[in-house]
Amino acid sequence: MGQQAAASIRQVARAARVSVGTVSNVLNRPSVVAPATRRRVLAAIDELGFVRNESARQLRQGTARTIGLVVLDVGNPFFTDLAKGVEAAATEAGHAVMLCNSDGSRDRESRHLELLAQQQVHGVLMSPVEDDLSSARELAARGVSVVLVGHPAESDDLCSVAVDDRVGGEIAVTHLLATGRRRLTMIAGSPATRQCAERHAGGQQALRNAGHDPGGLEFLEVPTLDVAAGQRAAEQLLARGSLPDGVFCVNDLVALGLLQVLLRAGVSVPDDVAVVGYDDIDFAAAAAVPLTSVRQPATLLGRTAADLVIAEGAGSRHQHQQVVFTPELVVRESTGHREGRSRAPDGPAWGALLRPVHDLGGRLAAQEPEPAG
Amino acid sequence: MGQQAAASIRQVARAARVSVGTVSNVLNRPSVVAPATRRRVLAAIDELGFVRNESARQLRQGTARTIGLVVLDVGNPFFTDLAKGVEAAATEAGHAVMLCNSDGSRDRESRHLELLAQQQVHGVLMSPVEDDLSSARELAARGVSVVLVGHPAESDDLCSVAVDDRVGGEIAVTHLLATGRRRLTMIAGSPATRQCAERHAGGQQALRNAGHDPGGLEFLEVPTLDVAAGQRAAEQLLARGSLPDGVFCVNDLVALGLLQVLLRAGVSVPDDVAVVGYDDIDFAAAAAVPLTSVRQPATLLGRTAADLVIAEGAGSRHQHQQVVFTPELVVRESTGHREGRSRAPDGPAWGALLRPVHDLGGRLAAQEPEPAG
DNA sequence: CCGGGTTAATGAATCGTTTCAACAACGCGC
DNA sequence: GCGCGTTGTTGAAACGATTCATTAACCCGG
Structure with a gap:
């Protein structure tokens, strides 16, 4: 099998002793060519290692x-x-x-x-x-x-x-409010981008719905929307002295970065700060504290x-x-209910707080007996 | 700007009153065409909204x-x-x-x-x-x-x-041995695939180097290499009654899935089980317990x-x-030294165990004062 | 045995670009 | 004013597949 130059339809035609049109027919409308001829052409194609030249096809078509x-x-x-x-x-x-x-x-x-x-x-x-x-x-x-x-x-x-996106922001913040959070921060990209603006507006709507001042959702802007940005945002928050008690991140990457730095600094999630992400990527469930997130299909x-x-x-x-x-909320430990929660036991105690709307393919949820709320 | 049919080089030529060859030259070898002509052609291209047809170019070239x-x-x-x-x-x-x-x-x-x-x-x-x-x-x-x-x-x-891959497996297992682990399991795909086999062989070599029986590295096969596979593997291990004290996963996805299920089951990592992943993806550092991993560039x-x-x-x-x-090991909390470690305090205590060879762009490592080993 | 219908196969035209031999125009030195 | 190199420009021949109007072959009924 030497490194032969690509065979063209013409050479196939010659080898099978038919015209190029027939070869083309074998390729594209095999039913119109007689079985015997078709076999002959296919054999030639095989023998010459013919590969259809897509550029030529494209050009013509x-x-x-x-x-x-x-x-x-x-x-x-x-x-x-x-x-x-x-x-x-x-x-x-x-x-x-x-x-x-x-x-x-x-x-x-x-x-x-x-x-x-x-x-x-x-x-x-x-x-x-x-x-x-x-x-x-x-x-x-x-x-x-x-x-x-x-x-x-x-x-x-x-x-x-x-x-x-507006509904997404709304359900995220509604959920934070429902777990008793009041000092809320949203971490997002430029408010000039529609997604960030809409999710923020949805969050404000949630505040309004609950009878609060929509200004109560602080907007913290980050330059990119990746893990590193979340880490930096957490550092900024930590540097302030006082933390919000609920953070809504515009996507899970940011949320994961934030989470990591908060935990490393000794902040308890969800006790001190609840965190909600967005997208519900696979890694959200596998995070340090499994992440509540707004799932998009x-x-x-x-x-x-x-x-x-x-x-x-x-x-x-x-x-x-x-x-x-329409997005839907996937509740996990990162927003566990504030009340009825002791300071920071480790391990399976988390389970009691989990109300899985969705989980990774439902595998785990199905295997663990669901504790009564 | 109506939905016009794509203009061809020929129409550009006509509009600029030159030959097609000249248009092609403007496109590919602008230096050979006189500035005045070039400008004329460019103007025509712009006006007609000409886009070069890549298929034709490709076909010819x-x-x-x-x-x-x-x-x-x-x-x-x-x-x-x-x-x-x-x-x-x-x-x-x-x-x-x-x-x-x-x-x-x-x-x-x-x-x-x-x-x-x-x-x-x-x-x-x-x-x-x-x-x-x-x-x-x-x-x-x-x-x-x-x-x-x-x-x-x-x-x-x-x-x-x-x-x-052999070196990768070797440094991973050498590290597990160095932290005092002895009952080791490797989680990987079919041993018929080179990567899994090589990393396993490297692990066995590490055991040999340390004077142990190379059979001491159990091989647990999983069908796929994703988060879900890691979760299932953890469930299998848990079902056995006795856990290994060191696990080497063939990639970080598997390691993250494993980690999540182990933690949820109340197993302490790294105290009960140390976990090493492979690839050092960004999420490894942001995991429940930041993951020691073999980094590939x-x-x-x-x-x-x-x-x-x-x-x-x-x-x-x-x-x-x-x-x-050559790969290199990135040590994080998931393989913290077994000795000198109390059962399970939360929060920043982890930091004391961390000897960062690499961290996410070094950002965090640079900001936290490095505790003496 | 002829005409009309059906089925197979043909081969030339075509897609839009690149390339290249050929040509035109120009300037320059002798 | 002639030849010569330089510089720009030209037009036609590819590239390889698809398409389609033709042609060829064949079957069947009248």
Whole structure:
């Protein structure tokens, strides 16, 4: 098996003593070619180690069988879960997925979009870096199907699949209030980004609902949304002298970083501070103190987005859709009820405080007998 | 900006009143075209919203500016870190990265490889699902540059970038022995896979070095290498009645799952059981009990692999290389010394046990005064 | 045995770019 | 004013698959 130059359809045709058109038919519409011929062609393909040249196919057909996915942070399990959903749906439809990481950078985002446009991809799924959707619209104007992920399109000229961030913020803060917390801080990125703003607004709504001053939810801004940012935020809080008694983090990475530093500093969670995260990534359940979190259906989100983009590309006349899912709260130890809780026993005592709405695949919840509330 | 059909180089040529060859020159070798003409062409490109059709370029040139990366598990931060390294190097060289997830499935792996071959990618980086490298070799025989990642090519017909797994296993177990552990268990995937076998062999070597019976390292096999697998493994261990006093997990995901279930069951880590993970993912430091782990330079690994594949594609006569890095141990609380440790105080007392070789970017280590060992 | 219908196979045109031999225009030295 | 190198520009020939109007072969009923 020497390193032969890639065989072309023409050589296959010659080897099978048929025309190139027939080979193409064997490849794409096998039913129209006579069984005997088909066998002969397949044998030739096999013998020559022929691999279809996708660029040529693409060039002729005008569109690739690839969909692009541009995410904010591949390092965030939320997005890899999302990507898994996208890939599942794409594979079923015979498409490949090109996963790109914008890393929150506008520049990288537009570079990736440019590249995807050049590749004539079937469509693009993107979680936009900023609220300015002009790059998405520009791409759509060039004839590429675009679906926003995790960011509702405020007008109906684009498809979008999102989770209601306001509700997410609301249930998080409502829960903190229900466990008796009053001095609340939210840790998030720039309030200029929709997600952070919406989740914050939801939190304020929760305060209002409970008859409190919506100003009671302090906003602490961090530059990035990763573990390191959470660590730094915790250091800031610790440096102040007085801690809030409830913290709502805009995602689980931040929450995990925060948690780690708080615990290391001797702060008890949830006794001194309750912590709520967002996304409910797998690691949330495995944290130092298992993390209460607002779950978004990441895989479903990806699957839905992919289905939309595939449909939009295929369909004749397409109506843009805005799909919105509702998040749900997963309660774990990091927000254990304040009352009826002694200072800090170790080990399985935690169990008594746990009211698992969801747990890792329900495995553990199913194996431990559920204590009466 | 109506949804216009994509403009071709020909239309640009007409608009700028030059030939297509000149437009192509503006695109690829701007220096050879007179400034005035160049400006005219650029203006036309801008006005028509021209986007280069990558398929056509590729077809003509014979090769794409894309490199494929096939990983075992995108959900594992080790691989996303790796991917970041790959992307950095690729971007510098003007290549895009196609990230594919084989999820440990042979089938998915070969589907991805087939797809990448069809796309005429510049090269492929892959962490092979099994030790059987025939699919990699087959791809290489078809003329695609292949670099194995995390798996040394035993012969010199392929490039590879790996980390010495035997040494990794050795330092992990040596450390467990040094903290006084004797009843050791390793949790890993099938011993038929090289990585698991090598790390196990390294562990046995450590026992031999210390004058113990290499059989003293029990091998507990799990079907997958994720958090859930670690949880199940812990349940198995707990069901036995007697626990090992040191556990070496083949990666951090498994270790985190194990840790969570052990703690929930009231087992003290590190007092009752010490746990060592592998990869040193970010979450290892943020775990319930910060995890001692064998660090692999994931990003560097990716970067090196990408550089190799780029060089191989470009270079005239290419000599295959096998690069091997050495892992290092990052000690954290999960293997705190057994002696001099009281039963289970909470909070910052942990700090006294910590001898940080590495920590999350050194941030924390730098801020906490280092207690004398 | 002929005409109409069906089934198979053909081969040329096409997609949009790159490449390259050829050519035009220009300046310059002799 | 002639040849010559330099500099810009041109136009046509690839690249490899798909598509489609034609053609070829064959069957069957009248």
